[in-house]
Amino acid sequence: MLNWMQWLPENVSTFGGDVDGVIRTIWYVTVAWFFITLGTLAAFLILYRRRAGRRAAYVKGERLREAAWILVPVVVVVILDLWLDLLGAPVWAKVKIERPVTDLTIQVTGKQFEWEVLYPGPDGKFGTADDRQLLDELHVPVGKPVHIIFKAKDVIHSFFLPNFRLKQDMVPGRTIEGWFEATKPGKYELPCAELCGFGHSGMKGWLYVHPPAEYEQWVKEQWPAA
Amino acid sequence: MSTSVEAPAIPGISAGKVGVWWFLASEIMIFGGLIASFIVFRLGSAGWGASSTHLNVTLAAINTVILLTSSLTVVQAFAAAERGDATALRLFLGLTILGGLGFLGIKAIEYTTEIRAGFTPASGIFWSFYYTMTGLHALHVLGGIAVNVIFFFGRRVRTPHRVELGGLYWHFVDVVWIFLFPLLYLS
Amino acid sequence: MNQARAGTITAEAVAHHAAGGFWRTYVFSTDHKMIAKQYLTLGLAWTLVGGLLAAVMRWQLAWPDTAVPGWGEIGPEVYNMLVTMHGTIMVFFVAMPILLGAFGNFLIPLMIGTRDMAFPRLNMLSVWTFALASLVLFVSFFVPGGAASAGWTGYPPLSARPEYTGVNWGLNLWILAQALEFAAFLMGGVNYLTTAIILRAPGMTFLRVPMVVWQQITAAALFLLSVGPLIAGAVMLLLDRTIGTAFYDPQVGGDPLLWQHLFWFFGHPEVYVVLLPALGAVLEVLPVFSRKPLFGYRWIVGATIVAGGLSFIVWAHHMFISGMDPRLAMPFSITTILISVPFAYIVFAMIATLWRGSIRFATPMLFALGFVAMFTMGGLTGIFNGSAPADIYVSRTYFVVAHFHYTLFSAVFFGGFAGFYFWFPKMFGRMLSEPLGKLHFWLTLVFFNVTFFPLHHIGLAGMVRRVANPLQYEALVPYQWINVVSTVGTFCMVATQLVFALNVVWSLVAGRRAPTNPWEANTLEWAAPSPPPHGNWGPALPTVYCGPYEYSLPEAREDYLPQNLGPARAR
Ligand code: HEA
Ligand code: HEA
Ligand code: CUA
Ligand SMILES: [Cu+2]
Numbered sequence: 001m002l003n004w005m006q007w008l009p010e011n012v013s014t015f016g017g018d019v020d021g022v023i024r025t026i027w028y029v030t031v032a033w034f035f036i037t038l039g040t041l042a043a044f045l046i047l048y049r050r051r052a053g054r055r056a057a058y059v060k061g062e063r064l065r066e067a068a069w070i071l072v073p074v075v076v077v078v079i080l081d082l083w084l085d086l087l088g089a090p091v092w093a094k095v096k097i098e099r100p101v102t103d104l105t106i107q108v109t110g111k112q113f114e115w116e117v118l119y120p121g122p123d124g125k126f127g128t129a130d131d132r133q134l135l136d137e138l139h140v141p142v143g144k145p146v147h148i149i150f151k152a153k154d155v156i157h158s159f160f161l162p163n164f165r166l167k168q169d170m171v172p173g174r175t176i177e178g179w180f181e182a183t184k185p186g187k188y189e190l191p192c193a194e195l196c197g198f199g200h201s202g203m204k205g206w207l208y209v210h211p212p213a214e215y216e217q218w219v220k221e222q223w224p225a226a
Numbered sequence: 227m228s229t230s231v232e233a234p235a236i237p238g239i240s241a242g243k244v245g246v247w248w249f250l251a252s253e254i255m256i257f258g259g260l261i262a263s264f265i266v267f268r269l270g271s272a273g274w275g276a277s278s279t280h281l282n283v284t285l286a287a288i289n290t291v292i293l294l295t296s297s298l299t300v301v302q303a304f305a306a307a308e309r310g311d312a313t314a315l316r317l318f319l320g321l322t323i324l325g326g327l328g329f330l331g332i333k334a335i336e337y338t339t340e341i342r343a344g345f346t347p348a349s350g351i352f353w354s355f356y357y358t359m360t361g362l363h364a365l366h367v368l369g370g371i372a373v374n375v376i377f378f379f380g381r382r383v384r385t386p387h388r389v390e391l392g393g394l395y396w397h398f399v400d401v402v403w404i405f406l407f408p409l410l411y412l413s
Numbered sequence: 414m415n416q417a418r419a420g421t422i423t424a425e426a427v428a429h430h431a432a433g434g435f436w437r438t439y440v441f442s443t444d445h446k447m448i449a450k451q452y453l454t455l456g457l458a459w460t461l462v463g464g465l466l467a468a469v470m471r472w473q474l475a476w477p478d479t480a481v482p483g484w485g486e487i488g489p490e491v492y493n494m495l496v497t498m499h500g501t502i503m504v505f506f507v508a509m510p511i512l513l514g515a516f517g518n519f520l521i522p523l524m525i526g527t528r529d530m531a532f533p534r535l536n537m538l539s540v541w542t543f544a545l546a547s548l549v550l551f552v553s554f555f556v557p558g559g560a561a562s563a564g565w566t567g568y569p570p571l572s573a574r575p576e577y578t579g580v581n582w583g584l585n586l587w588i589l590a591q592a593l594e595f596a597a598f599l600m601g602g603v604n605y606l607t608t609a610i611i612l613r614a615p616g617m618t619f620l621r622v623p624m625v626v627w628q629q630i631t632a633a634a635l636f637l638l639s640v641g642p643l644i645a646g647a648v649m650l651l652l653d654r655t656i657g658t659a660f661y662d663p664q665v666g667g668d669p670l671l672w673q674h675l676f677w678f679f680g681h682p683e684v685y686v687v688l689l690p691a692l693g694a695v696l697e698v699l700p701v702f703s704r705k706p707l708f709g710y711r712w713i714v715g716a717t718i719v720a721g722g723l724s725f726i727v728w729a730h731h732m733f734i735s736g737m738d739p740r741l742a743m744p745f746s747i748t749t750i751l752i753s754v755p756f757a758y759i760v761f762a763m764i765a766t767l768w769r770g771s772i773r774f775a776t777p778m779l780f781a782l783g784f785v786a787m788f789t790m791g792g793l794t795g796i797f798n799g800s801a802p803a804d805i806y807v808s809r810t811y812f813v814v815a816h817f818h819y820t821l822f823s824a825v826f827f828g829g830f831a832g833f834y835f836w837f838p839k840m841f842g843r844m845l846s847e848p849l850g851k852l853h854f855w856l857t858l859v860f861f862n863v864t865f866f867p868l869h870h871i872g873l874a875g876m877v878r879r880v881a882n883p884l885q886y887e888a889l890v891p892y893q894w895i896n897v898v899s900t901v902g903t904f905c906m907v908a909t910q911l912v913f914a915l916n917v918v919w920s921l922v923a924g925r926r927a928p929t930n931p932w933e934a935n936t937l938e939w940a941a942p943s944p945p946p947h948g949n950w951g952p953a954l955p956t957v958y959c960g961p962y963e964y965s966l967p968e969a970r971e972d973y974l975p976q977n978l979g980p981a982r983a984r
Contacts, residue, residue: 007873008806009888022802030793037760037789044767045782048703049774055972056965057769061708061762070709070761077757081750084800089743091802096739112577150736155571156669158734158809162875162888165806171670171736172570173663189888193809193877195564197577198490201880241531245607248637252599255641259678263645263660263671271666348657351666358652358660362645 012184012209013164018091020165025087029080095166099179102145106138110150110157110170110192113199122223132222136205138190141215142182150176158194161207169194182209246391250398253366257402260362264355264409277352278411280345282336286411289332290403296325297400300374300393307386315389319378322396326371333364356410363406366399443533444947445518448540450840452514455540455547456507462551463502468907470495471864475893475900477882490579492881493562498554500565501587504687505594506550508825510543512690513598513636516832517605517629519840523938524623526614526955526977528948531607539600546593553586561587564879566680569661569672573653588651595640602633614937616957620714621976623936623961624707625832627714628693631721632686639682639725646675673735677728685724687821689717691828692759692788695781698831699763701934702778703770704972706962708762716755716762723752733804742801749799756792760785771965771972775932776850780831783858784823791819794869812872818865826857830913837920838927842944845924849916856909863902871895933973936961940977 005024011017048056061067107126109116117138121130140146150159152170160167164180192203210218299321306314337357347357373392442448473487473495480486487495518536522529530536553560560583563572567587575581609622609630649660650672659665661672700707707713729737729745763785772778794816797803807813830853837845874892876883883889883896930939937957941949958979965972 004869004873007870009875019802019806022800023797023806026797026800026803030796034789034793037764038786041764041767041782041785044764044770045772048767048770048772050771054771056704056771058706058965058967059708059769060706060710060962061765062711067709067712070758070765073761074754074758078751078754081753082747084750084796085743085747088746088800088802092739092742092746092805095802095805096742155577156568160809160875160877162806167734167805167808169734169736171663173668174670174736176736189875189886191875191877191886195493195496195568195571195879197571198488198493198562198579201489201492201882202885204886239611241607241611244610245532245535245603248603248606248634249599252602252637252641255638256644257641259642259645259675262642263649263675267666267668267671270668346657347652348659351659354649354652354658354660354667358649358658362648 009162010184011163011165012182012186012188013161013166014181014183015091015095016163016165018094022084022088022091026084029084033077096178099147099177100145100181102147102179104140104144105147105149106140107149107151108138108159108170109153110159110196111153112155112197113192113203115159115190115192115205116153117205119222130223130225136190138205138207139215139218140182140207140209141212142185142209143212145179145181148178148180150178155196156194157192157196157203160191160193161188162191163188167193185209185211185214240387242387242391243394246394250394253398257359257362257405260355260359261405261409264359267351267355268413277345277350278356278413280340280343281356281411282339283411285332285336286407289329290407292325292328292332293400293403296322296329297397299325300396303377304386304389304393307389316378319374319389323371323374323378326367326374329367330364330371333360359406359410363399363402366402370396370399441537443529443537445522445530445533445536446840446945446947448536449515449517449519451540452510452518452543455544456510456515459502459506459510459547463499463507464907464910466495466499466502468903470499471896471900471903473881474883475897477884487881489881490559490562493564493578493879494560494580494583496879497562497564497567497587498560501561501591502550503825504565504683504821505591506547508687508821509594509598511829512687512825513601513605513629513632514540514543516625516690516694516836517601517633519836520938521605521608521626521629522612523839523941523945523949524626524936525609525612525617526937526950526957527608527612528950528954530604531612532604535600536604539597539604542593542600543597546590546597549586549593550590553583553590556582556586559583566676567650567672568676569650569653569669570663573650573661573669575654585651585654588647588654592644592647595644598636599640602637605633606630606637614954614957617937617976620711621957621960624696624710624713625690625693628689628696628717631717632689635682635689635721635724636686639679639686642675643679646672670732670735670737673732674728677731678725680731681728682721682724684817684820685721688788688824688828689721691784691824691832692717694832694835695784695828696763697936698777698781698835699766700962700964701835701932702773702775702781703767704773704964705766705768705770706960706964708765708768710960710962713759713762716758720752720755720759723748723755727752727799730799730801730804733801734808746799746801750796752799753792753796760789760792775834776845776847776854777831777835777932779851779854780827780834783854784827784831787819787823787827787861791816791821791823794819807872809878810872811868811876811878814878815865815868815872818868822861822865826861830854835932836938837917838931839938839941839943839945841921842927843920843924844927844931845920846916849912849919853909853912853916856912857906860902860906860909864899864906865902867895867899871899930975933971935963935973935975937976940975 004027011020059066107118115136117134119132120126121132123130150168150170152172156169156171158167158169166180168178186209188207190205190207192200299318303315303318306318345353347354377389377392469481469484472481473492558580562578562580571577572584609626652658653661659667661667661669727745727749729741730749733742797807798813798816834845834850871892876889927943929943937955940955955977957976959976961976963974966974
């Protein structure tokens with residue numbers, strides 16, 4: 001119950017470890033502060049409970065000498081805050097800003113209440129005859145960056161791959177780009193994470209991560225002509 | 227520990243004024259929100275600036291002059307109220323009200339011609355903003371007129387204080403228009 | 414002086430009012446104390462609705478395949494309505510009327526030593542506007558199509574077109590109810606600020622104003638300055654729904670994200686609007702029951718204002734993964750995490766106030782301490798959300814749900830009850846039962862944690878918000894026991910509230926009559942009779958000689974020094 005990190009689902013993406021790293025650091029920092037703060041609170045409650053014949057001290061805490069007792073910890077908080085930001089910025093950039101080059105692009109469109117998954121086909125271009133659309137299932141090879149184009153038809157949906165630490169809202173009228181790279185073959189759940197109407201509950205798909213050979217096989221089945 | 231008794235209130239500021247200023251601050255945020263949204267949209271997507279050429283700049287310019295003049299008359303009304311000059315107060319309040327009504331009349335003409343020409347609030351994002359911003363502003367003008375009408379028909383010459391507060395609000399409505407005019411008509 | 418103007422009541426007016434009769438006294442009253450009670454009553458009535466919806470929701474989450482007793486099967490449409498209305502009601506119709514409406518109205522005039530609000534009739538208009546808003550929201554449950562179901566955040570396009578949710582009038586009324594509620598609290602806010610600025614008693618300088626008043630007026634200022642854009646946004650939404658404007662419709666050049674910016678520009682300050690009055694109540698209670706001056710009064714005022722200022726530049730932390738430009742995320746992440754600095758100061762100052770005190774564990778104190786502990790927990794989980802990369806994962810999961818119940822619930826409940834038990838004697842002239850109060854506290858503390866602590870875990874395990882049936886997700890099936898635990902906790906917590914109801918009813922009927930100053934506190938409200946009469950003070954206003962937290966002065970015999978008894982008692 002106490003170690004929150006154990007509750008995260010298995011990570012199978014290349015950047016998931018970095019995200020987990022940030023979560024873990026924040027976890028350590030906040031747990032430490034939690035116990036420092038509440039420990040002090042508890043200690044004071046016991047030490048300074050009312051006792052006959054003892055009068056409280058008249059300390060206003062306005063002078064710098066007194067205030068320093070909490071200003072120093074506050075400075076520590078500032079430093080930790082900035083540290084967490086410094087730590088987070090490259091991870092954010094890795095997941096959401098920089099995208100590795102790849103020749104595999106998939107377009108996922110959220111609509112009430114399905115994922116429309118569009119593959120460009122062998123020619124690598126959308127809007128041509130060899131495009132192929134699947135519903136609620138994605139197939140990708142392991143160990144290769146996948147470029148995703150997020151779209152939405154009607155309302156906002158949110159593409160969530162818990163095992164990949166990836167979440168991205170899909171907004172009607174916008175083309176949003178993202179990526180991931182799987183590290184382990186398997187079948188992973190893909191729930192919608194933004195309230196999108198009565199079918200939001202249960203709106204989900206599956207992501208199939210195949211070993212390279214199996215993926216080739218799948219591609220052949222989908223585009224037998226090519 | 228000091229035990230002195232200092233006067234708490236800030237001299238020269240009345241409750242009414244403080245209240246109206248806070249009220250206006252929240253009003254500024256309403257129009258501020260609208261105007262900021264408009265500007266962000268405008269910068270973000272080219273192409274719909276053309277819609278504003280369908281607006282009647284001449285009428286809007288006349289309206290601007292009318293509103294500015296009415297701000298002047300409302301100041302005169304306050305001055306008259308301070309002098310205790312009931313006739314002048316009525317006169318200037320009346321002129322202010324007329325100014326407001328004139329503004330709304332011209333605005334109505336603009337709306338009708340635009341709608342006749344097929345530009346309704348549903349005709350695209352520019353028109354959505356145009357009607358919402360000017361409409362909300364027109365409602366505020368209407369509110370200002372109502373306040374001045376109350377002063378106008380007030381049995382006795384109201385305390386100048388109230389006329390001043392009414393004037394403050396009227397200036398605010400005026401200033402909002404000063405922002406709307408260039409943003410919508412001239413950009 | 415200015416006191417003569419702007420609704421200050423004279424002793425004669427008081428005598429006149431006493432003959433007002435039932436309607437003038439209880440219904441169309443301009444007395445700030447009666448208005449406070451009206452807000453309190455409405456807020457508590459809404460608590461029943463908001464709590465009922467929560468209980469139904471929790472039943473559904475624990476046992477999705479069984480009908481809810483007394484309600485029936487819950488379909489996903491109904492579930493979405495439950496979530497939406499629960500959030501809306503709890504934030505806007507429970508937290509705001511109780512923490513701002515009731516506490517603000519009751520305390521501000523009494524604590525700064527005046528007879529009423531600066532604009533008493535505006536104040537009456539405020540509570541009646543709120544009553545109207547309540548009526549509209551209540552009616553919205555019964556219109557065809559049911560009440561709003563687009564989340565308390567009402568994101569378009571879902572909320573912008575009836576066909577997306579199947580709710581038409583329910584959502585229009587929801588917008589209308591919000592608009593009226595905002596109008597009510599705008600009037601209230603203007604009143605609080607003006608009163609505190611203009612009507613302070615002789616000697617009540619700004620730095621002698623009690624902390625809860627500072628927190629109330631900061632909250633009022635935050636509200637006034639942040640709600641405007643959302644009002645504009647709501648107007649746009651209503652027009653989109655009714656006359657076909659295109660603000661949020663991408664097909665014609667609109668943008669759904671516009672709403673999110675406008676909503677959260679208000680939404681984040683709003684959570685502090687709820688937090689600060691509760692924090693203020695706690696900051697009043699702590700010095701009284703540890704018999705010590707508040708540690709660093711001026712610094713806390715400063716920290717509050719800094720936090721309030723910062724709250725205007727953090728809103729996009731609700732939107733890290735919303736599809737806005739990802740380069741905006743880190744700047745907002747930095748401001749968000751830095752907001753922990755003023756709050757760290759305040760939390761540490763609360764704890765330092767206890768240092769070398771003489772602590773009495775009366776019921777208000779227990780709730781205040783409960784607030785400190787639970788709020789710290791909620792604030793710390795806010796850091797996970799506030800870090801943009803961590804939020805990629807935790808956003809829109811139950812981790813966030815746990816975060817905001819630890820913050821919001823601790824504000825409304827622990828902060829609110831600290832104040833309620835503390836000021837009840839002043840408000841109603843009777844003492845509450847201490848044993849029942851303590852029972853209420855301990856049981857709620859335990860069951861609150863049973864209900865919400867495990868939600869962190871199920872959130873980390875990947876359960877997303879606003880789903881009617883967790884069992885539809887394979888990854889969650891093994892964790893379903895957590896939902897059951899949380900639900901059992903909820904029912905125990907709700908049952909615990911009977912102790913509170915019993916306490917109030919019993920005390921009002923047969924409780925010990927409250928003395929003027931039962932807690933031996935310093936602030937001015939304890940100088941007025943319990944309950945204070947209309948007009949609060951006798952013929953003369955109190956005069957203030959010292960700050961609000963002069964406890965245990967070394968040179969004084971008693972360990973407290975009421976603000977109105979400076980020189981008379983100093984030696
Ligand atoms: C009273 C209500 C309240 C309060 C006080 C807060 C306080 C904070 N909140 Fe919370 N929040 C909500 C109510 C509240 N929140 C609600 C209702 C939502 C969800 C809305 C929705 O989507 O429906 C939400 C959601 C929310 C999100 C969006 C999550 C998401 O949807 O993805 C974020 C992200 O940054 C966030 C952050 C914070 C932070 C950083 C604070 C900070 O103010 C906390 C500061 C306090 C402390 C940090 C504790 C004290 C400090 C110390 C003990 C020192 C040590 C600390 C460090 C070293 C860091 N909150
Ligand atoms: C103040 C705010 C508040 C409060 C008190 C509560 C109270 C509770 N909340 Fe809620 N909740 C929200 C604000 C609040 N909530 C919001 C904003 C959302 C988001 C909605 C959305 O997603 O759109 C939400 C969502 C939400 C969810 C997520 C639903 C989902 O995403 O699918 C759940 C699930 O368990 C839940 C459960 C509960 C429970 C069991 C309680 C129980 O504690 C209820 C039992 C009631 C009591 C024990 C009485 C409490 C008494 C008082 C509050 C009055 C105090 C009085 C005085 C001081 C005089 N709430
Ligand atoms: Cu799609 Cu939720
Ligand atoms: Cu926030």
